[in-house]
Amino acid sequence: MAVQEARQGAHGGGCTCGDCPHGAREGHRRAVAAFLAKRDELAAGHGLPAAVAHSAGASRQWVSDELTQSAREVADRSREAGDAWLHAVWLRTLQVVWGGVVVLALAQTATAIGAGWTGARTAGLLAALVVAGLLTGAARLHRAKGGLLAPLIGEDNRLSTSRTVASAWVLFVVFAVLVLALQLAGASGTSRRDDLIAGLDLARGAGLVTVLAVVCAVAVVVRHVVSSRVLGRRLQKVRAERPRLADLLCDDAGRAAFTDVQYALLNAVAVLFSAVLLARRPGQLPDLPWALALLAAVSAATYFAGKYAEGGRPVVLSVVRAREAGDLDAPIRTGDDIEIRGAGFVPPGAGTPDRLAGMVVRIGAVHVHVPLVPVPGGFANPSDTTLTVPVPVEVEPGTVEVQVVTAAGVETNRVTVEVMD
Numbered sequence: 202m203a204v205q206e207a208r209q210g211a212h213g214g215g216c217t218c219g220d221c222p223h224g225a226r227e228g229h230r231r232a233v234a235a236f237l238a239k240r241d242e243l244a245a246g247h248g249l250p251a252a253v254a255h256s257a258g259a260s261r262q263w264v265s266d267e268l269t270q271s272a273r274e275v276a277d278r279s280r281e282a283g284d285a286w287l288h289a290v291w292l293r294t295l296q297v298v299w300g301g302v303v304v305l306a307l308a309q310t311a312t313a314i315g316a317g318w319t320g321a322r323t324a325g326l327l328a329a330l331v332v333a334g335l336l337t338g339a340a341r342l343h344r345a346k347g348g349l350l351a352p353l354i355g356e357d358n359r360l361s362t363s364r365t366v367a368s369a370w371v372l373f374v375v376f377a378v379l380v381l382a383l384q385l386a387g388a389s390g391t392s393r394r395d396d397l398i399a400g401l402d403l404a405r406g407a408g409l410v411t412v413l414a415v416v417c418a419v420a421v422v423v424r425h426v427v428s429s430r431v432l433g434r435r436l437q438k439v440r441a442e443r444p445r446l447a448d449l450l451c452d453d454a455g456r457a458a459f460t461d462v463q464y465a466l467l468n469a470v471a472v473l474f475s476a477v478l479l480a481r482r483p484g485q486l487p488d489l490p491w492a493l494a495l496l497a498a499v500s501a502a503t504y505f506a507g508k509y510a511e512g513g514r515p516v517v518l519s520v521v522r523a524r525e526a527g528d529l530d531a532p533i534r535t536g537d538d539i540e541i542r543g544a545g546f547v548p549p550g551a552g553t554p555d556r557l558a559g560m561v562v563r564i565g566a567v568h569v570h571v572p573l574v575p576v577p578g579g580f581a582n583p584s585d586t587t588l589t590v591p592v593p594v595e596v597e598p599g600t601v602e603v604q605v606v607t608a609a610g611v612e613t614n615r616v617t618v619e620v621m622d
Contacts, residue, residue: 291348400485
């Protein structure tokens with residue numbers, strides 16, 4: 202009885218372990234709530250121990266350390282929740298697939314009233330069952346990685362727009378060829394078989410083949426371009442907590458991206474148009490109009506250009522001595538705060554506290570972790586354009602170089618400053 206009660210308590214409504222999806226999500230929510238409460242409390246000046254309350258520098262360092270430890274707990278819970286979500290979502294993807302099969306069967310049944318059931322309808326339903334069966338097997342093999350989402354997730358743990366668009370076209374083409382193949386297998390007359398084989402002629406499917414080639418090439422080339430730019434430190438990429446459907450239309454920071462939106466929407470319309478053509482003429486590949494194929498190519502070129510142009514290296518523009526109200530103007534000395542001004546210090550998607558706590562400033566040979574300075578609703582330091590750090594006593598007086606290392610691991614340029622004794 203005690204063991205049963207313990208199990209019910211462990212996996213009931215208050216479960217916070219990582220053994221089940223509900224527990225991982227609940228644990229993550231509680232960790233986030235605890236962090237936000239601690240951040241707002243410290244931002245209001247409460248909770249400081251008396252031993253550090255007399256020193257502004259010591260108080261700031263203590264607050265930063267406390268928030269960093271709490272942020273790491275949130276990050277650990279977030280990773281557990283992300284892994285649990287991937288284990289659970291593969292069944293939902295199968296529900297979508299088989300729900301599509303049911304919708305197709307109902308649509309064919311409804312449209313067959315009056316017109317009669319044909320061999321093309323049978324072929325379409327059998328092709329849908331074959332494709333759904335293959336997708337089910339693939340989802341089961343990759344159930345630990347999100348099932349059918351596994352090939353659509355990029356190296357940054359986000360849904361890839363280019364891979365999703367290419368996969369949609371590949372699945373549609375496979376379905377269309379299966380419909381023709383099943384009709385050919387059931388055809389009895391020679392003329393009917395010749396007509397079905399002629400339906401695969403390149404003259405009829407040239408537009409469809411062109412679009413398929415373009416979107417697949419974009420998916421491959423974009424992956425190479427992004428990887429090359431990340432390795433060349435021209436693009437900052439931060440791993441996401443888990444894939445989200447919004448990734449198809451948004452950038453890494455969660456803002457709607459024009460290039461992604463137009464690419465996804467135009468190809469969705471083109472796939473739908475091709476499906477209508479296949480339904481109207483099931484005996485041949487969809488004869489996609491060249492105007493629509495050209496629009497898809499222009500959309501792909503726009504998407505590729507946007508991916509190639511995004512990003513950029515973080516840069517330090519200047520380093521000045523931070524001055525509080527009432528302080529006298531003076532040179533930089535050990536123990537002073539310096540303000541580093543620039544751009545790109547916080548990469549898209551790196552605004553979480555654990556990522557912010559991972560930022561480092563090199564002052565000469567000393568590595569200084571950027572302190573977290575809380576304010577109600579967020580952090581005053583660090584930001585994307587300014588960082589404030591103390592100059593530790595370990596820094597030797599003289600000419601030293603200052604360099605920032607962002608949460609993505611990218612180093613900025615070096616700026617020389619003079620530290621007085």
